[in-house]
Amino acid sequence: MESLEARVVDLEVKTAFQEDLLETLNNIVTRQAQQLDLLQKQIKALYQQMQSHGQGGSDGNPRHEIPPHY
Structure with a gap:
């Protein structure tokens, strides 16, 4: 049995x-x-950035957004 000190x-x-x-x-x-x-x-x-971007004249509908090539 181990000694008490070792334990x-x-x-x-x-x-x-x-x-x-x-x-x-x-x-x-x-x-x-x-x-x-x-x-x-x-x-x-x-x-918040997305919300403010969506209120900048676009209603969030992609049809109303101008494509990037125009």
């Missing part, structure tokens, strides 16, 4: 690895949340 050392090592893993995962989740926020802002800006 405690083993538990301390495992705890240290788990703390490092949790910190790494926390950093990843935080970075992904920031990326999602940025993507949502970009989508909102694109949506």
Whole structure:
């Protein structure tokens, strides 16, 4: 049977690895949340740009748009 000291050392090592893993995962989740926020802002800006473009005299119907070769 292992000595008590060896078991405690083993538990301390495992705890240290788990703390490092949790910190790494926390950093990843935080970075992904920031990326999602940025993507949502970009989508909102694109949506607003599309809305304002659609109100510039065109009703969104492609028949009323002038083809690019004219």
